[in-house]
Amino acid sequence: MSKELMEALDALEKEKNISKESMFKAIEDSLVTACKNNFGKADNIMIELDKETCEFKVYAEKTVVETADDVMDPMEDISPEDAAKIVKNPQVGDLVKVPLDSKNFGRIATQNAKNVILQKIREEERGAIYNEYFEKEHDIVTGVVQRYMGRNISINLGRADAILNENEQVKGEIYRPNDRIKVYILEVRNGNKGPRILVSRTHPDLVKRLFEQEVTEIKDGTVEVKAIAREAGSRTKIAVSSTNPNVDAVGACVGLNGSRVNLIVDELRGEKIDVIGWDENPGNLIQNALSPAKIVAVFADPDEKTAKVVVPDYQLSLAIGKEGQNARLAARLTGYKIDIKSETQAKDAPGFRYEDYLDDEEEGYEEDEYTEEGEFESEDIAAGEENGEE
Structure with missing residues (x-):
């Protein structure tokens, strides 16, 4: 029996990650409970358990009284004659460990x-x-879609099921049973029926973690993710910088011919990702964040966290983006409130003298190529995390 018990404990420890120590404690508690159910009390019960062999013995610690007539409670008192059968020369008041046969416990006691x-x-x-x-928690895992629970979805993570709430689902994404998807663990709560795990497909950190998995330079710290702004299912902007001057942060994230970023785009089911270079200069950062639009001039106020941006007339719609998305994501990414004007609008605006800055702003500027639809064709395409309110 002890061998079978040890094998069972080994299996529990291996398959369910339950330590033997906790199970030894459970066995001791169960034996005490059985004694209480069988004898009515267990205050003086002692359990000796050999953790190497799983052999156990149950004792009742009884006090030696003067005569058999003085035994008031058989579970607590023992006569000198009975005590002499267990120890030599028992004295009144001595404590004697009396073995109990657990095999004689009743059915109810055993079941308990x-x-x-x-x-x-x-x-x-x-x-x-x-x-x-x-x-x-705050990392990504791969799960399998199980079933819909109203508008929420149950995701099997292996040893537990998680809940993908409706507001954490990407609009337009369709999840079918047995689909394998990556989710971001928002929170793990300990409940009476087991852990309650809440996951997300919309959180900006989902994109960040995906880049950490795919881009070796981010994993080893050579490239840092400085900021992310995301509108899940549509577009993400991610700003990266390199701690090594010989490593191109944007190129490392995009990969050869877009190989790295395309894997992330596929996982996000076609969500557009723009990878931009981080710059400590707010003007340069805002210019990068508004890509793929060409910028004529940027006037940034670090104290007020505001910026005025001038773009060529034909670039205004591209800079603002469809329904204002490009400008909105750029504002979230940089933390600046951005006011975008075309050259014609800027010239007509009082006090908006951008001409004084044209030489500085355009110096060293290389125009990126873009299509009529506004898609980048340079290496500055692809990934992001939202770091501020809209």
């Missing part, structure tokens, strides 16, 4: 002991699962 062990196994399993996924 079994329930104690099963309950402990369930608690330990829930605890192990909670700890496993709590460590993955």
Whole structure:
């Protein structure tokens, strides 16, 4: 029996990540519970459990009284004659460990002991699962779509199911049972019925974590993700910088012929991703953030966190983007409130003398190529995290 018990404990530890120590404690508690159910009390019960062999013994610690007539409670008192059968020369007041045969426990006591062990196994399993996924909080995992629960979706993560709430789903994405998708773990809560795991497909950090997985330079710290702005399902802008002057941060994230960023775009089911270079100069950063539009001049006020931007007349719609998306994401990415004007509008605006800055702004500027639809064809295409309110 002890061999079978040890094998069972080994299996629990391997398959369910339940430690033997916790199970030894559960066995001891179950034996105490069985004694209480069988004898009515268990205050003086002692359990000796050999953790190497799984052999156990149950004792009742009894006090030696003067005569057999003085035995008031058979579970607590023992006569000198009975005590002499266990120890030599017992003295009145001595404590004697009296062996109890657990095989003689009643059916109800045995069933209760079994329930104690099963309950402990369930608690330990829930605890192990909670700890496993709590460590993955704010990270991404791969899950399998299980079923719809109203408008929410159950996602199987392996050892536990997660909930993808309606407001964390990307509009337009269709999830079918058995689809494998990557999700971002928002929160892990410990409930009575086990851990409750909330996941997201819309969180900006989902994109950040995907880049960390795909881009070696981000993983080893050579390239840093400085900011992300995202409108899930539509477009993301991500600003990156390199700690090594010999490493091109944007090129590393995009990959050869867009190989790296395209894997992320595929995972996000076609979401457009713009990778831009981070710049400590707010004017340059804003110019980068508004790509693919060409910028004539940027007037940034770091104190007020505002910026006025001048673009060629034919670039105004591109700079603003469809329904203002490009400008909105650029504002989130940089943290600046951006006012975009065409050259004609700027010339007519009082006090908006951008001509004084043209030489400085255009010096060293290389125009990126873009299509009529506004898609980048340079290496500055592809990925991002939202770092501010709209």
